[in-house]
Amino acid sequence: MGAALLSSAPASATRIKDIGGFEGLRTNQLTGYGIVVGLAGTGDNSLEYATQGIKGTVSRFGLTLPPAINPSLKNAAAVIVTAELPPFAKPGQRIDVTVSALGKAKSLRGGTLIMMPLLGADGQIYAMAQGNLVIGGLGVDANDGSRTLVNTPSAGRIPGGATVERSVATDFADAPYLTFNLAEPDLTTALRVADAINRKTAGQMAEAIDAVSIQIRTEPGAAQRIMQMGLIENIEVQPAKTAARVIVNARTGTVVINDMVRITPAAVSHGKLTVKVQESPLVVQPAPFSRGETTIEPDSEIDVEEKAAPMFTFDRGASLAEIVETINAVGATPGDLVAILEALKQAGAMKAELLIQ
Structure with a gap:
């Protein structure tokens, strides 16, 4: 029955790396709270949490604002910053960040994000972000209250706007075996991936354990496993046709x-x-x-x-x-x-x- 499943494949072949990924090698989401300054009167206009953010920012430089002073923040906005930390990212590398207005800021066009930390799910700092925003939207207000809005001017990106400060440890080098997970569950495709790996390596090192996961036995050690993973990713396989x-x-x-x-x-x-x-x-x-x-x-x-x-x-x-x-x-x-x-x-x-x- 397994031979019949493997023989009824479509004509086109796909690299294994294009239909899934190795377990443990994934991106990690980072997020943080920051302040964007330099806006042309389109900021939060003295929202309390934005005011607290500004006071906290200026306190880093030894400047303390009196409690009674509530600065007008038309040129500043409180924002949420998000980013994805790719696997194997090392300190010093740059990653892109997305900046989104948290309050009632109308536009972030022309703004600059002040240095702020990006935290992981464990509460640790993994990157520091800062830079000038690139905004793809536009908003224009008229005196009669009418407004023209193109795309979303209250969100933007900073290409390479964060520097990685800490890498995420992975245990792929010490795990008893490698596990390759398919992006789309399919029993036939899992069998074909395991068979393609075994034919390429001339052994029985791969075994499909369910519709998603293929276990691959290999020697421990980072260097050995990186070499095996690079070989496996580029093996071509014929995925099964999807269900009707x-x-x-x-x-x-x-x-x-x-x-x-x-x-x-x-x-x-x-x-x-x-x-x-x-x-x-x-x-x-x-x-x-x-x-x-x-x-x-x-x-x-x-x-x-x-x-x-x-x-x-x-x-x-x-x-x-x-x-x-x-x-x-x-x-x-x-x-x-x-x-x-x-x-x-x-x-x-x-x-x-x-x-x-």
Whole structure:
């Protein structure tokens, strides 16, 4: 049975590194609280937490503001800074950061982030961030209260805006074995990955333990395992075809059908009933000197139209191209297509998973 699964592969091959990753070698999320200064009057305007942030920032330089003073912060904003620390990142390396307004700042354009720490989930400092923001949005306010907004000016990025101060320790060199995890769970793909590794290494060092994980036995030691991991990542494997799925986005009317969807013999008739109500009110004027009042007399016209919809059929095992061609031939709208697919699923004529988002 395993040989049959491995032989029924698609024609295209993919590198192992493109379908998953090694366990323990992942990015780590960093976050922190900071202050952006240098804004052109689009800041937080004296929000309490922003004021406290400014007082804490200036205190680093030996300047203490009296408690009674509440500085106007139209040119400063409190922000949340986020970043991702890649695996094997070493002190001194630079990483990108994303800066987002925390309060009511209208725009961060032209701002500079003051030096602040980035913390990991354990509360330790892993990087320090500072720099000038790059903003892709624009907001313009007029005196009459109208506003033009392009994208999101209250968030931006600082390329290379943080310096790594601490690396994250990994135990891949001391673990009893390496574990490779697939990004998409699939039993057939897991078997094919293990088989490809064993064929490339001329041994039985890899074993699929479930639909996601492949255990790889190798010698301990960082140098030996780095060499093995580099070899394994570049092995080409033929992933299994995905399950038949139809994805419907009810909000946008988008329908995506993958190539594995097949239709058993079925006949479909999809009609459209249109009801039109037209109002043509009449204004009735009273006769001169009659002391009457002008009134509006309603005049409604209802028209019911049912368009003829010829029945069409799907042959046994109709492919994706045939499904699209048939539905396009009858001029079905996205809404009609969703209704047809749901009916085919309920009738048992479509052997696919129907996902409605």
